[in-house]
Each structure stands twice: as structure tokens, then as C-alpha cells.
Amino acid sequence: MERHALAILEQNNLWNWRDTKQNQALGNQGAKFQVATPKLLYFLIVESQRLGGELLDHFWRQLGTCDEKLKGNIESLKQEDFVSAQTSFDALFRGLDPKNVNFNPVLDMAVEYFTHLGVVFMNPGGRKSGTSTEFSVSEVVNEETDKLLQQVNKEGDFGKRKQELLKALSFRRDGDFCLLTGVEFMHSKKKPGFYPALAHIIPNSVHGKPDTLKCIAMFAGPAASDEVMHHLNNIGNVMNMELNAHTSYDNFHWGIEAKEEGGEVKYFFRTVPTNPGIRGPVFITLRDGEEIQFGKGPEGKKLNNGPTPRLCNLQLAVARVLKLSGAADIILEWKDLADDDGYYRPFIASEEFCDMLDAKLFLSGRAVVV
Structure with missing residues (x-):
């Protein structure tokens, strides 16, 4: 059913996502989301299938609730081999006019993933892991690894010293330089040079969001949600980066692909979208497809030689979905609007989505729905 779903979603001009009157009322932002919706669902399914998720089944279940006749056609479509996009579309809407079908359940599905994956993953700040100063890692960098791990456990999820401890452990695992740019890090602000920015593979903004964890479980499988x-x-969810590399990572310009080769995990730098051989943005020296040398520090093996593979692949998949569908551009534009004057005035698909935006999207805490 994957090929049927992808082919049907490619026929986005035939879907009656909203009527003309609604489009006029929604304005430019609503029109942008309308255009992005079929692409968003398309790439969600593509990446979910790669990760072993169940989003494809979720899509068909939601589509089946749109019309009783449609539900029956879906069951018939399951018995048919894929021939062409038009054949799949005709079989799905046999005896129906798409213009008369209420697709709100499918649109609501897109809104859910847009909000609970897209908005959350593109707001990486979330709750900060500690309140220590940026360079205080110099105070703990010489402590034994076992002692650092014990202190990390004592700090809980968001203890005051958690960030500096994780920075120190990242040095132990990967070495005293940025794996993306090659620059050597300074441990003290008293010396000039480059200082480490602790990057989370999966952003801390996921913390305390059960709806996001539910979406992750559907998108990438329950094991992914458990590991998050x-x-x-x-x-297992952090690495030290040079600040510019960190910023480009947060903006989904690149990601990390983890693959098992020869009984060991290897990590590869991937631009988003993938463009083999192309060099990364800003100061990054790696090219798409080159290996990232995790685990070369003095305690690399003890600290599992790198971040948790499933988390790397999850972040990369979400980045690809948002960038390739155009949803990332919409979120970035909204963030820019919120930053401009402190107020954000959304024109979007439904009251439900506006409610979620009110709670999740207004990153500065100052935006108001008007």
C-alpha cells in the first residue's frame, strides 16, 4: 500500500483540501500550509517506512474515516498491485467525487505531525539542561569518567550541572575538537579560541510532551520513542560542536546517519536534502557521505563510541520530512515573524491547529493570537 499512498499523494491538485471560501478567509499562510500538506504526508510516509514506523497504516485509517465508500475502496485497493498513480487514484475514488469528500481527518493528521514533530523539533531550546556558565566545563574536565557518569545520574534530567558534565563526557568520548569543522576547543574562557556548544541530537524541547512521543512512536516505532x-x-544524545555547525544543525541543514557496518556502528555526515559529495555549510569541512569520527577520545569505547544510532536517524528523518515538504520554511517564517515584533497573527487550517500553535509555536512566550 506504500506505492499506492505515495502515488495518490502526488496527485495533490486533485485533492479537495479546502473549499474556495475557506481559502480566501485563511490568507497566505493558510494557502502555504494547503500546498505543503500532501508533500508533508508524502515524506512522512517515505521516512517512516525507512525507520520501520507505522505512519502508513495511520494514513490509510484516517483516510478511511473520511467517507464510508472510501473505506470500502481502500480495502479493495489492498488487493490490487500498483500500476500507475492515475490507476490508484481512480480505484480509491471509484464511485466518488473527491470534491464531495471531507478530508478533515487527513488534514488533522498532517496538523498533528506538523505541530508535534515539526514545531517541536525546530524549537530546540526547550528546557535548558542546567544553569551552569558556558565555559565552566573546565572545572570537571579532569575528573574520572566513572565519577562524571555518577554525577550525571545524580543530577537527574535537568540538574544544575548537567550541561557541563555532558560536555566533559563528550570530550572524553570524541576528543577535544569539533568533529564537523576540525577546530580545537578551549576549555577555559581565559584563552582565545573556539569554545564548545553542547548539541542535543534530539532537542530538549521534546521533554514533557506526550503528544510528541506518541508521534515519534508512530513515525519511527515504539523503540525510538523509548530511546528518546x-x-x-x-x-547518548549529545555531542560538542563549534557554534556555527550547531546553528546549521538546528536549522536542519545537515544530519547524522548511523549505519551498522562490519558489526560496528558508523556515522555519516548528510546534507539535507542529501547531495552526495557536496561540502557542508559554513565552516563544516565534511562532505555528504563522509564518516564522522565519533569515539576517538580517550574513553570512546567506554562511552559507546558515539551517540545513540536510532536518535541520529530519527532526527535526520524529521529534518528530511520538513525540508523536502517545505514545512520547515513555513515554521522558520513564523519564527521570524514572532521575532520581528513580538506578535504572531496566524492564518491556518483549523481552530484545533490554532490552539496547538498557541501552546507550542509561540517560542518567545510573547506572541498573541488575534
Whole structure:
């Protein structure tokens, strides 16, 4: 059913996502989301299938609730081999006019993932892991690894010293330089040079969001959701980066692909979208497809030689979905609007979505729905 779903979603001009009157009322922002919706669902399914998720089944279930006749056609479509996009579309809407079908359940599905994956993952700040100063890692960098790990556990999820401890552990695992740019890090602000920015593979903004964890479980499988909960603010979900590399990572310009080769995990730098051989943005020296040398520090093996593979692949998949569908551009534009004057005036698909935006999207805490 994957090929049927993808082919049907490619026929986005035939879907009656909203009527003309609604489009006029929604304005430019609503029109942009309307255009992005079929692409968003398309790439969600593509990446979910790669990760072993169940989003494809979720899509068909939601589509089946749109019309009783449609539900029957879906069951018939399951018995038919894929021939062409038009054949799949005709079989799905046999005896129906798409213009008369209420697709709100499918649109609501897109809104859910847009909000609970897209908005959350593109707001990486979330709750900060500690309140220590940026360079205080110099105070703990010489402590033994076992002692650092014990202190990390004592700090809980968001203890005051958690960030500096994780930075120190990242040095132990990967070495004293940025794996993306090659620059050597300074441990003290008293010396000129480059200082480490602790990056979370999966952003801390996921913390305390059960709806996001539910979406992750559907998108990438229950094991992915479990590993996010277990590793979110621990050594398996962090790495030290040069600040510009960190910023480009947060903006989904690149990601990390983890693959098992020869009985060991290897990590590869991937631009988003993938463009083999192309060099990364800003100061990054790696090219798409080149290996990232995790685990070369003095305690690399003890600290699992790198971040948790499933988390790397989850972040990369979400980045690809948002960038390739155009949803990332919409979120970035909204963030820019909120930053401009402190107020954000959304024109979007439904009251439900406006409610979610009110709670999740207004990153500065100052935006008001008007």
C-alpha cells in the first residue's frame, strides 16, 4: 500500500483540501500550509517506512474515516498491485467525487505531525539542561569518567550541572575538537579560541510532551520513542560542536546517519536534502557521505563510541520530512515573524491547529493570537 499512498499523494491538485471560501478567509499562510500538506504526508510516509514506523497504516485509517465508500475502496485497493498513480487514484475514488469528500481527518493528521514533530523539533531550546556558565566545563574536565557518569545520574534530567558534565563526557568520548569543522576547543574562557556548544541530537524541547512521543512512536516505532525518553538528556544524545555547525544543525541543514557496518556502528555526515559529495555549510569541512569520527577520545569505547544510532536517524528523518515538504520554511517564517515584533497573527487550517500553535509555536512566550 506504500506505492499506492505515495502515488495518490502526488496527485495533490486533485485533492479537495479546502473549499474556495475557506481559502480566501485563511490568507497566505493558510494557502502555504494547503500546498505543503500532501508533500508533508508524502515524506512522512517515505521516512517512516525507512525507520520501520507505522505512519502508513495511520494514513490509510484516517483516510478511511473520511467517507464510508472510501473505506470500502481502500480495502479493495489492498488487493490490487500498483500500476500507475492515475490507476490508484481512480480505484480509491471509484464511485466518488473527491470534491464531495471531507478530508478533515487527513488534514488533522498532517496538523498533528506538523505541530508535534515539526514545531517541536525546530524549537530546540526547550528546557535548558542546567544553569551552569558556558565555559565552566573546565572545572570537571579532569575528573574520572566513572565519577562524571555518577554525577550525571545524580543530577537527574535537568540538574544544575548537567550541561557541563555532558560536555566533559563528550570530550572524553570524541576528543577535544569539533568533529564537523576540525577546530580545537578551549576549555577555559581565559584563552582565545573556539569554545564548545553542547548539541542535543534530539532537542530538549521534546521533554514533557506526550503528544510528541506518541508521534515519534508512530513515525519511527515504539523503540525510538523509548530511546528518546531514556537518552534525551544523557551522553547518548549529545555531542560538542563549534557554534556555527550547531546553528546549521538546528536549522536542519545537515544530519547524522548511523549505519551498522562490519558489526560496528558508523556515522555519516548528510546534507539535507542529501547531495552526495557536496561540502557542508559554513565552516563544516565534511562532505555528504563522509564518516564522522565519533569515539576517538580517550574513553570512546567506554562511552559507546558515539551517540545513540536510532536518535541520529530519527532526527535526520524529521529534518528530511520538513525540508523536502517545505514545512520547515513555513515554521522558520513564523519564527521570524514572532521575532520581528513580538506578535504572531496566524492564518491556518483549523481552530484545533490554532490552539496547538498557541501552546507550542509561540517560542518567545510573547506572541498573541488575534
